[in-house]
Amino acid sequence: MGFEWLAILMFGGFFVILMTGYPVAFSFAGTAIIFGGIGLSVGAFDLNRLLLLPNIWFGTMSNFTLLAIPYFIFLGSVLEKSGLAEELLETISMILGRLRGGLALAVVIVGTLLAATTGVVAATVIVMGMLSLPIMLRYGYDKKLAAGVIVASGTLAQLIPPSLVLVILSDQLGVSVGDLFLGALLPGLMLSGSYILYIIWLSFVSPEKVPALPPDVPIIKGKALIRQIFKAVVPPVLLVLVVLGSIFFGIATPTEAGAVGAVGACLLAFLNRRLTPQLIKDAAHATAVITALVMMILFCSSLFSLVFDALGGKILITGLLTKVPGGHLGFLIISNIAIFILGVFLEFIEICFIAMPLFVPAAQALGIDMVWFGVVMAINLQTAFISPPVGFSLFYLQSVAPKEVSTLDIHKSAIPFMILQFIVLVIVMLFPQTVRFLIDISATS
Numbered sequence: 001m002g003f004e005w006l007a008i009l010m011f012g013g014f015f016v017i018l019m020t021g022y023p024v025a026f027s028f029a030g031t032a033i034i035f036g037g038i039g040l041s042v043g044a045f046d047l048n049r050l051l052l053l054p055n056i057w058f059g060t061m062s063n064f065t066l067l068a069i070p071y072f073i074f075l076g077s078v079l080e081k082s083g084l085a086e087e088l089l090e091t092i093s094m095i096l097g098r099l100r101g102g103l104a105l106a107v108v109i110v111g112t113l114l115a116a117t118t119g120v121v122a123a124t125v126i127v128m129g130m131l132s133l134p135i136m137l138r139y140g141y142d143k144k145l146a147a148g149v150i151v152a153s154g155t156l157a158q159l160i161p162p163s164l165v166l167v168i169l170s171d172q173l174g175v176s177v178g179d180l181f182l183g184a185l186l187p188g189l190m191l192s193g194s195y196i197l198y199i200i201w202l203s204f205v206s207p208e209k210v211p212a213l214p215p216d217v218p219i220i221k222g223k224a225l226i227r228q229i230f231k232a233v234v235p236p237v238l239l240v241l242v243v244l245g246s247i248f249f250g251i252a253t254p255t256e257a258g259a260v261g262a263v264g265a266c267l268l269a270f271l272n273r274r275l276t277p278q279l280i281k282d283a284a285h286a287t288a289v290i291t292a293l294v295m296m297i298l299f300c301s302s303l304f305s306l307v308f309d310a311l312g313g314k315i316l317i318t319g320l321l322t323k324v325p326g327g328h329l330g331f332l333i334i335s336n337i338a339i340f341i342l343g344v345f346l347e348f349i350e351i352c353f354i355a356m357p358l359f360v361p362a363a364q365a366l367g368i369d370m371v372w373f374g375v376v377m378a379i380n381l382q383t384a385f386i387s388p389p390v391g392f393s394l395f396y397l398q399s400v401a402p403k404e405v406s407t408l409d410i411h412k413s414a415i416p417f418m419i420l421q422f423i424v425l426v427i428v429m430l431f432p433q434t435v436r437f438l439i440d441i442s443a444t445s
Contacts, residue, residue: 007313071258111153125154343384
């Protein structure tokens with residue numbers, strides 16, 4: 001064994017630094033510099049390797065697919081900051097409120113639609129938490145069920161296109177982002193469908209947990225409701241169809257569709273007389289912050305990967321993963337467990353840059369369909385994001401939850417939805433056609 005032990009120490013040192021709360025980008029860069037220096041002193045690292053970095057970074061900046069990230073972030077920011085997302089939730093609640101469990105169903109439907117327009121989890125969970133959680137509590141919904149529906153539905157933005165997770169995974173996996181979008185659509189709808197079935201099942205077995213709105217609650221009806229639907233529901237749905245449809249039918253690349261979506265979101269805000277200079281400024285600021293974070297992590301992770309590879313780390317990890325007992329199944333079990341554990345503690349951006357470079361070579365060596373593998377990992381990340389004790393969506397909701405909903409209530413609320421997501425994950429793993437179906441249809445059309 002040459003200097004692989006140094007690579008193992010490097011990976012362990014990275015996690016030690018990360019767990020101290022140090023920013024992930026600087027944890028990548030700092031660990032690479034420290035262990036690069038150690039490797040240089042023992043003859044395991046050649047400084048000439050650093051000459052590769054400018055080409056790597058220039059290649060990253062030239063990646064047309066990654067340009068989709070700021071467009072989709074801007075699209076979601078405009079919808080969220082203009083109040084159009086709030087209006088969508090209120091309107092769907094009016095339509096379904098008289099049904100038993102109608103408010104919970106409205107949250108799932110709106111969560112799915114917002115996931116397909118924003119791709120940003122935090123904004124979706126916080127908006128729905130502020131608007132729908134107090135209303136559901138006021139009308140007698142079980143507080144754990146109410147919190148769980150919001151947490152799970154808001155996190156659908158992790159999986160349903162145009163998910164930022166999928167855009168970053170496409171770069172890390174070396175596959176078409178359009179194929180990943182197509183592959184993730186059906187599993188994403190399976191998740192939201194499982195939430196709907198669960199709510200309907202509860203309405204029969206535990207009706208007291210999901211009551212209908214009482215008759216004395218005023219709800220817009222008739223022509224006024226129709227006008228509200230055409231004002232608040234139809235435009236966002238059309239925007240989703242235009243953005244995703246143009247990608248799925250090959251009319252536009254994801255980056256081009258993202259640009260159209262960003263303009264479309266501004267147009268919707270303008271038509272609703274909400275497009276102001278301050279709105280543009282706030283949306284642009286949010287977009288710049290998130291995009292800069294992604295690119296900084298990408299640059300620093302490239303330096304980490306360069307040093308880790310030079311020390312023999314990637315060869316060691318690939319060899320271990322390809323020799324796991326059970327072949328494909330053993331590899332999938334280990335990779336899913338690792339991603340889930342990382343997903344409980346880290347953001348999806350960080351995980352994509354930490355774990356994927358280790359798993360991808362082994363998956364390719366085992367002949368695994370990389371699009372299917374990417375969707376499986378995305379579902380896993382979706383589950384980890386709502387997992388107690390430190391799932392990020394739990395804390396997003398906690399930041400806006402009424403005081404009668406405790407932290408423990410929010411953490412317990414996620415458990416039934418975690419079970420549903422594990423069931424969908426197993427189905428997707430057992431039946432790869434759930435991912436390949438739309439891709440194969442697109443290829444033959």
